Amino acid sequence: MGKILITPRSFSRYGEQAIDLMESKGYEVTVNTTGKPYSYEKFCELSSDVDGIILGVDTVDEQMLKGAKNLKGISRFGVGIDNINVEIADRLGIKIARAIGSNSTSVAELAVGFFFTLARNVVKNVNEVKAGKWNKASGMELRNKTVGVIGLGAIGKEVSRMSQGIGMKVIGYDPFVNKEEMKEKYNIDMKSFEEVLQESDFVTLHMPLTEENKYLMNKATLRLMKSTAYLINTARGGLVNEDDLYEALIENIIAGAAADVFSNESPSKDEKLLKLDNFILSSHIASLTVNAELNTINLATHNLLKILGK
Numbered sequence: 105m106g107k108i109l110i111t112p113r114s115f116s117r118y119g120e121q122a123i124d125l126m127e128s129k130g131y132e133v134t135v136n137t138t139g140k141p142y143s144y145e146k147f148c149e150l151s152s153d154v155d156g157i158i159l160g161v162d163t164v165d166e167q168m169l170k171g172a173k174n175l176k177g178i179s180r181f182g183v184g185i186d187n188i189n190v191e192i193a194d195r196l197g198i199k200i201a202r203a204i205g206s207n208s209t210s211v212a213e214l215a216v217g218f219f220f221t222l223a224r225n226v227v228k229n230v231n232e233v234k235a236g237k238w239n240k241a242s243g244m245e246l247r248n249k250t251v252g253v254i255g256l257g258a259i260g261k262e263v264s265r266m267s268q269g270i271g272m273k274v275i276g277y278d279p280f281v282n283k284e285e286m287k288e289k290y291n292i293d294m295k296s297f298e299e300v301l302q303e304s305d306f307v308t309l310h311m312p313l314t315e316e317n318k319y320l321m322n323k324a325t326l327r328l329m330k331s332t333a334y335l336i337n338t339a340r341g342g343l344v345n346e347d348d349l350y351e352a353l354i355e356n357i358i359a360g361a362a363a364d365v366f367s368n369e370s371p372s373k374d375e376k377l378l379k380l381d382n383f384i385l386s387s388h389i390a391s392l393t394v395n396a397e398l399n400t401i402n403l404a405t406h407n408l409l410k411i412l413g414k
Contacts, residue, residue: 107174108408109150110135111142112160112181114397122405129414131155144168151175156408164188169196177411179404182207182391183257184340186313201407203400205258210396212262214389215308215338216270218362219246221384222306222334228381247271252304254320255311255339256281256292263308264292275300278311301328306336313340323348326357334360338390341367350377364390 108131110119116137126133134150136142142150147162151172157164158179169175169192177199178188185200193200221227224243232239251267253260256278264274268291276292283294301307307329311317321335322345329335335358337344346367352358360382369388377383391400 106131106155106412107153108133108156108158109154110158111147111162112136112158113139113141114392115158115181115401118394118397119401119405122401125405126409129409129412136160148172156412158404158408159188161187164193166192169193169198172198177201177408179203179408179411181400181404183259184312186340186342199411201404201411203403203407206399206403207391207393207396208258208262210393211259211310211338211390212266214364214386215259215263215310215336216266218308218336218338218384219251219267219270219306219334222336222360222362223249227384248273249305250275250303252276252300252307253292254278254297254300254307254309256286256290257310259338260308260310261290263310264290272306275303297325298328301325302330304333305330306334308336309339309343311339311343313342318342319345319348321345321349323351326352329358331356332359334358334362336361337363337365339365341365341369346377349383350380353377353380353382360384362386364388 108126110133113136116135123133123135141161144163148168148171151157151168153174154172155174156177158181160181164178164187166189169189175198180202183202183204185202188200190200223246225241229241248271250273253264253274253276256276267274274292275295276286277295277297277300286292286294320343326348349361353361362384364386365388366385378385
């Protein structure tokens with residue numbers, strides 16, 4: 105009998121049918137029911153004799169991969185693979201699959217929701233009301249504003265579609281897509297990275313984290329944005345230099361920022377960005393809807409069984 109390890113916590117809540125399917129294929133399935141991520145040591149221990157892993161946020165490095173002697177495939181519970189040493193996995197013949205598109209609607213909805221939240225100062229206003237203050241600050245309408253989408257995969261395209269439905273203009277940057285197709289099929293004007301930053305009222309990030317784009321948003325690139333513009337990051341915390349973002353926010357280089365991801369999750373309650381009224385951080389919830397989780401469970405399961413020849 106083969107073995108499968110499932111590390112994402114939501115699998116134990118919604119994945120009963122998927123687990124039954126894997127067991128019907130002859131696999132002994134171990135599911136994370138702890139309510140929290142495995143420690144690295146526990147993850148390595150549990151991975152040592154499995155054939156396949158459905159992977160959440162756990163670190164898959166060289167030591168872990170070389171210790172997993174039977175491992176044939178890793179099915180990512182999501183899209184990003186920056187927590188996997190892909191080079192070593194390839195060298196060892198371990199195949200990797202991603203659940204592309206399974207959570208794109210949920211992530212895009214949160215990103216667009218941040219547009220509204222920032223434009224109308226919702227968080228600050230709600231906190232003031234709870235504190236007994238009845239202040240009325242003006243915001244701005246989203247209609248006719250420009251959204252700059254950095255990264256036009258499934259999520260970026262969905263953000264573009266939703267934004268256009270609000271009446272916003274969409275421009276984009278992605279060196280890996282066909283510019284003519286983006287314009288003809290999605291009504292997105294493709295521009296240089298610098299042009300997107302300079303022209304956008306909202307800049308929203310939708311790309312994986314790589315060595316090449318780490319700290320993509322830094323002191324220099326933030327200064328290219330309008331002083332009235334907002335930055336949204338629902339992709340990866342490492343795309344933004346958070347010290348530089350803090351300086352940009354307190355110096356009014358940009359108007360505000362919202363993120364669902366952070367370089368260190370979870371940040372300390374003393375994190376300086378969290379003390380700013382013009383910065384919003386949610387706890388990596390973009391893909392956490394029942395719809396997205398069921399989609400991701402089913403696709404991640406299908407992908408792993410396909411790798412394992414089942």
